[in-house]
Amino acid sequence: MFFMKVRLSLNARFQGRRPLTVPPPTWRLALLALSLCSFLGLQAQTPQAGYTAIPLTDLSAFQSTAGNWTVVGSVTTHPKKAGQFTTTSGTGILVNQPTDKAKANIMTKQEFGDVDLSLDYMMAEGSNSGVYLMGRYEIQLLDSWGKPNMTYQDNGAIYARWDEATQHGYEGHAPGINVSRAPGLWQHLEISFQAPRFEGGKKVANARILSLSLNGTVLHENVELTGPTRGPAFPEEAATGPLFIQGDHGAVAFRNLAYKAFTQDKIALSNLKYRLYEGAFQKPEELSSKAASQEGTLNELTWRGASGANEYAYQITGTMQIPAAGQYIFELNTGTRNQMMIGNKRIPDGTPVQLQAGAQQFEILTLKDFSWQGQQLGLMVSGPGMRRQPLHASGSMPLNDPTSPILLPVQGEPKVFRSFIDFKQDATTPERRIPHAISVGDPSGVHYTFDADNGALVQVWRGEFLDATPMWNSRGDGSADPMGSILPLNDAPALAVLTTTNAEWPTTEPEGTYRMRGYKLDAQGYPTFRYTIHGLNVQDRIVPAEGGKKLVREIRLENPASTGLYFRVANGTGIAKQRDGAYTINDQQYKVKLLEGPTPTVRNGNELVVPMAQMRAGQALRYEIIW
Incomplete structure (x- = not known):
């Protein structure tokens, strides 16, 4: 059968999808095709297709080390001791808890040359670590959550080389955007690395970071490494080397360590x-x-x-x-x-x-x-x-005609923007288009999308605001893309009447149940959304807090709620209550914490809900989203 393709523009596999992040001035990073699936499936314990897992049933995959490194079954931040973890016995997680007597690094027995590396890691509060490719080239891991200005010493950076004579670093590469998660949450790192080339014992080509993405966002692309960064396990370069992880600067945990090794x-x-x-x-x-x-x-x-x-x-x-x-x-x-x-x-x-x-x-x-x-x-x-x-000749596959990106910055005050938004909740669900999306950007760099069709808080992200190129370039399609590390939430109604406590949460509301009544801006420019659902008038306000580290959502009912009305704060796998009262969602992908209102309950093992019938008219339900 003859296979037909008609393309007016470059195939996505050759040039890449529309950017998931376009941090100016390095927006061209987005030409690298990037799948969300690896990040959205963060909690998966099986390696990606084509990857080989580094087993974490014990420490047998690693060279001998000190007692600060152990294999455990779960890890959370310590409720009283900042910078430390609480763990439970089991397998699957490699954790480092250094002490004055035990603070060794750890190194794999296996050596690698050209490799794609995929892993999840968790930082304790204020912690510092690093992953050294071939034991020589460090990718910095740091608790940089909420930091406004990034350097080569921050999370996701390519660490600097060091000049002993001048006592200064050089050739460090800072992330163009801070997409770090909060301490106690899992973060996902993917690296494509090309080892240095040698002929006759002489180096003929430097090592390269072909691409590095953190939490679904490309931070580095095609970065040449002229030599080992500061503090390597081996001062001299070679064709292969082990994976080396710093263990002397603070508590850090790893899981889902997997690699794809390449020949030349x-x-x-x-x-x-x-x-x-x-x-x-x-x-x-x-x-x-x-x-x-x-x-x-x-x-x-x-x-x-x-x-x-x-x-x-x-x-x-x-x-x-x-x-x-x-x-x-x-x-x-x-x-x-x-x-x-x-x-x-x-x-x-x-x-x-x-x-x-x-x-x-x-x-x-x-x-x-x-x-x-x-x-x-x-x-x-x-x-x-x-x-x-x-396999084709250089120039045989020309790029599309260049299009200047049409980016929407946020400066001075919040920005409210209506568009279509393409939304994918997780790796198992299809992408769908939200036609009446309202995205709100904040100067702090934290943004969100609200669905005016059902009152859902669809997604939140950090970074730049929106890329409106697909909306306004040429004929356009009405959509805009978030520019940063996206945390997808859901697009189901936040408020629902349930006939039984175990009734399935509705994905849509019956015709006439919901009506959007617009929004009102306050003196700072933040909108309060107003809508009617199940005969209740609702005020819905979402604002950043603590300099953009969190979002706080406040729901007020203008009239008393009916029996059976619930508000769904979050849904996802692995919902667990922490000792500080917060709940981790999706296996520690993000956290929510109730600040005001009725006590929430975990429903059906995968929904955190609040019984709204317990609230008086005018009373507020407030909670914060931490990621």
Whole structure:
């Protein structure tokens, strides 16, 4: 079956989705495609596809160390001792609790070169640690929660090198945005690292951080590391090295440690030939009775054999040297109809295919049947131990025409902005578009989205406010994208009448149950939303607190509540009450704490609800969201 693709712009796998974060002035970081799935699935204990877990059933994966490192089953911040954890017995979490007598670092037995690393970590209050790639290049871990100005010494930074002569650091790379979570909450780190290259014992290429994302936000991309950062385990560089974690600066915990190791193998192409058939073709079969108008050889994989033609079929054949047997994924992009064959087998785009090592004959066919379509040919491949890499020539896959981003900053006072918002609650739910979203940005850098169709607090995030490029560029689609580290909450009604205590929470309200009555701005510019639900008039106010570390939500009912009315403060897995009265949600992804109102209860194991029938008219329900 012929595989059809029609693209007017670059495929998302080649250029990337719309940015999840665009921190000026480094907005171009967003060209890196970034999936939310790894962050939204933070609590998952199984490694991502293609990753190998570092076992945390005991310390056998690590070289011998001191007693500050142990394996436990759970960890929370200590309610009375700042900077320390409370743990329970079990497995799955590597925790460091240094003392004056035991404050050693820890190092894996296994060594790595080129590697993708994925892990979750938790900082105690005021704590400091670091992950050294190959034992030499440090990614800083620090309790930087709520800090306004970031340096190379802060969370998610690439730490500086050190000059002993001047006693100064240099070549440190600070995060362009602070996306740190609060102490006691899990954070997710992903790193793509390329080791230095050596030939004949001499270094010929420096190490690189190809990309680094923290809590779903790209912080660094293609950063060259000219040498080890300060405090390495090994002063001299090498082709491989262990994973090294600092243990002498404070309490820190890790889980879901996983890696994908890469070789330096590449697929070589040879014997490249092309045939050009001029005309508008719809199917490959139409070429059987046609003679090529032009043919020749190519030095590299490119569309340029079709230069000068407007409508054509362009066929490339050649030999592909597969370095090792295994599953490979090919991604072909021509902006037109296309197909790829290896031997006599059609290769589905983006789908794993099993190949044997050695020479394989291949064919690429592209049909350009509209003169206005651009000319491009890109072929990406990944395979066993092989990083995703291009097989096409430089310049054969041009970027889209550059578009200047249309960013909405927040300066001086809050900003209220209405748009469509695309929302995905977790890794298992499909993305959906919220048509009547109201996003509120704050100068402190903490923002949220409110759904005017049901009164839901949909999401909160830290960073810049909104990217309105998809709304206002060209014809636009009415949507805007948050620019920062997003904490998705939910898009179900916050208030609901339940017929029984175990009734399922509604995802929507019956027609006529809810009516938005607008919002009113206070003297500082913060909105109070007003809506009617189940005959109750509600005032809903959401404001930042403590310099943007938290959001406080206040709900007031203007008339008495009916029996069976509940307010859902949060929903998610692993809801647990802490000793300070706060509740951790989604396995310590964020916290909520009730400040005023009736006592909440955990319902059905995954919902924190407040019985509103206990409230008097005018009484407030107030709670804070901490992340």
